[in-house]
Amino acid sequence: MKICLMGLGSVGQGVARVFQMKRDEIKQEYGLDLDLVAALDRSGAAINPEGLDLKLLLETKKLTGKVSKYPEYGEEGVSGLEVLDRVEYDCLIEVTPTNIEDGEPALSHILKAMGDGKDVVTSNKGPLALKFSELARTARDNGVKFKYEASVGGAMPIINFAHETLSGCKIESIYGILNGTTNYILSRMAKEGSSYEQTLNEAQEMGIAETDPTQDVEGEDAACKVVILANSILKMDVTYADVEVKGISQITPESISLAKKEGYLIKLIGEVSPDSLEVSPRLVKEGSPFAVEGTLNVATLKTDLADEVTVVGKGAGSIETASAILSDVISIWKTK
């Protein structure tokens, strides 16, 4: 399988690393040859129809920060759409940074690949949160596979889990902690009694929160995931603007200690149900499935037959997220 990897940030590098680690195993187990024929970042691309050397790719990126410096096959300034036109590939892995204004450049990449009859795997929430129905329709019209397990909950299985493992059930609602950064901050505040600002600084120093933490702490990231779950699992037709969003920046140590007194914790919860799409700080019982700490994600799916099913897993991390992408690639391969 010839693969084009768009984006070589934390997730993209994780994908390259996971391919490197698992290549032989996957070949043996599934007869699948993972051939990375192109990799792109802001600087340009590395393209080799015979397959790129993953070790060299990762080293080049680490040393120079630019994939275009890849020996011999590196090209500066070449655009994503151009590469998709020039390169022969079977599957696009789109992992450029999430943009929730217009979903670009990922949206154009994905639509182009689908239009050209290529399968697409992505972790990119922007296009999914803004144009879900268009993407699903384009994939269907072109007869290609479109998988996005990594876009929600990182390594926590939820989308394929609902579609496949719970395929006989109707999913009525989903409640979950869908953002690891805010869960880390709220867990630390509850434990240490520290202020929001202080804890955010600590999380930034540890690399858990980004320098501009807005997407996480204002609930935007979780809201994107709510949209994805609503569309893909509850079969609703909604977009980012339909979600009521409140973040955690107003949470105070006082409110956390009041909650604790009554046996509650405060968590940023995403709610997906036919009559409510919401991201907001909520009270959850200590000892309940939602009382997870650190950067963990959790989701409870309410179903008609199986009652409640809860999944927990690492919501972020380079290798963890790449694991979900790899699963999607393998599952596409299995249908061939």
Add this chain to the structure above:
Amino acid sequence: MRLKLVLELLDVPGQLLDALNPIGRLGANIVAVIHQRDVKTERGTVPVQITIEGDKDTLNEVLNLLEETGIEIIEVDGILRKEKITTILVGNIVDQDLKDTVNLLNKIEGVMVADLDLKMSEHPEKSASRIVIEAQQGRKKEVLTKIKDIGNLKGFLVINEV
């Protein structure tokens, strides 16, 4: 007719007698009393099952009198009567007239503020209040939405239960 009640009593001597006395006085028959002191609610009170018999008016009088004397009726014929809803508000609670906030909540039909805890912050706009509301069974969703509206009106962050 018969009614099966579950009352919630404090675990102190004389409580059961205080609850049973008015029943007999009003002319209702006590058919059964199940009182297990070792089974307790999370608040440490003892649930007591009582089956009483009488005509409809008498039984209603009994329910009213029990409530008036401050005895908590948790269940009538297997149906929970009230549920507790906890919510936390963050914002300038005092400046935004706490009494008015409570009044607005109490005005919601079938709702009563049962407990209120206030925690002041150095920055008044970051004060927090935990409010426990008792609402008629089955109205939780509606009550939560109304609480959110009141929060929006007064500029509070509302942290509701899941």
